[in-house]
Amino acid sequence: AQTVTQSQPEMSVQEAETVTLSCTYDTSESDYYLFWYKQPPSRQMILVIRQEAYKQQNATENRFSVNFQKAAKSFSLKISDSQLGDAAMYFCAYRSAQGAQKLVFGQGTRLTINP
Amino acid sequence: DSGVTQTPKHLITATGQRVTLRCSPRSGDLSVYWYQQSLDQGLQFLIQYYNGEERAKGNILERFSAQQFPDLHSELNLSSLELGDSALYFCASSVGSGGGSETQYFGPGTRLLVL
Numbered sequence: 001a002q003t004v005t006q007s008q009p010e011m012s013v014q015e016a017e018t019v020t021l022s023c024t025y026d027t028s029e030s031d032y033y034l035f036w037y038k039q040p041p042s043r044q045m046i047l048v049i050r051q052e053a054y055k056q057q058n059a060t061e062n063r064f065s066v067n068f069q070k071a072a073k074s075f076s077l078k079i080s081d082s083q084l085g086d087a088a089m090y091f092c093a094y095r096s097a098q099g100a101q102k103l104v105f106g107q108g109t110r111l112t113i114n115p
Numbered sequence: 116d117s118g119v120t121q122t123p124k125h126l127i128t129a130t131g132q133r134v135t136l137r138c139s140p141r142s143g144d145l146s147v148y149w150y151q152q153s154l155d156q157g158l159q160f161l162i163q164y165y166n167g168e169e170r171a172k173g174n175i176l177e178r179f180s181a182q183q184f185p186d187l188h189s190e191l192n193l194s195s196l197e198l199g200d201s202a203l204y205f206c207a208s209s210v211g212s213g214g215g216s217e218t219q220y221f222g223p224g225t226r227l228l229v230l
Contacts, residue, residue, distance in 0.1 A: 043203060047220070101163060102171060108158075
């Protein structure tokens with residue numbers, strides 16, 4: 001079974017600075033998808049960014065980018081120019097490309113932005 | 116706003132009772148997924164329905180059941196409720212059966228408190 005690990009329960013960063021959230025996963029599959037979801041205090045789960053395992057190029061969405069290291073099974077999220085609205089829980093998630101389409105989530109990292 | 120709606124937003128009930136959570140997927144989406152978020156278990160996949168049929172099952176208790184109706188809305192039924200069932204229940208939807216590059220979009224969740 002696939003597992004996702006987020007080793008940083010909490011992180012903090014100064015406003016306008018850059019922060020990197022870590023995620024590792026365990027799988028025997030070669031084709032899969034990785035996601036970062038954001039959960040603000042409203043509890044809504046919001047998709048931040050998605051990475052296809054077959055793509056070597058790291059995904060980027062505005063201030064959000066990932067560092068995908070397939071061999072190391074690592075998928076970190078970098079937030080540049082941090083803003084107060086980025087404060088939230090961030091969840092890393094894995095989904096197989098075949099078979100069950102469920103998302104497997106890590107335990108989450110709580111990100112605090114210091115003004 | 117993801118386009119996925121869930122009702123009710125909050126639910127308070129007593130042990131031993133039965134409740135029904137409702138989810139309407141985004142317009143055009145055929146798959147509905149149910150997830151449970153609790154403090155001790157984190158975010159866990161419960162079940163997926165695709166176009167009215169059960170597609171995948173996760174860590175769903177026998178006391179829980181779900182269905183998807185012809186209009187594609189879904190209901191999650193929780194019976195013989197226990198204190199440990201208190202959690203945030205999310206519904207998500209996707210366009211197809213969940214494969215390929217599909218993304219799951221989450222509703223705002225239903226917060227269930229069992230007293």
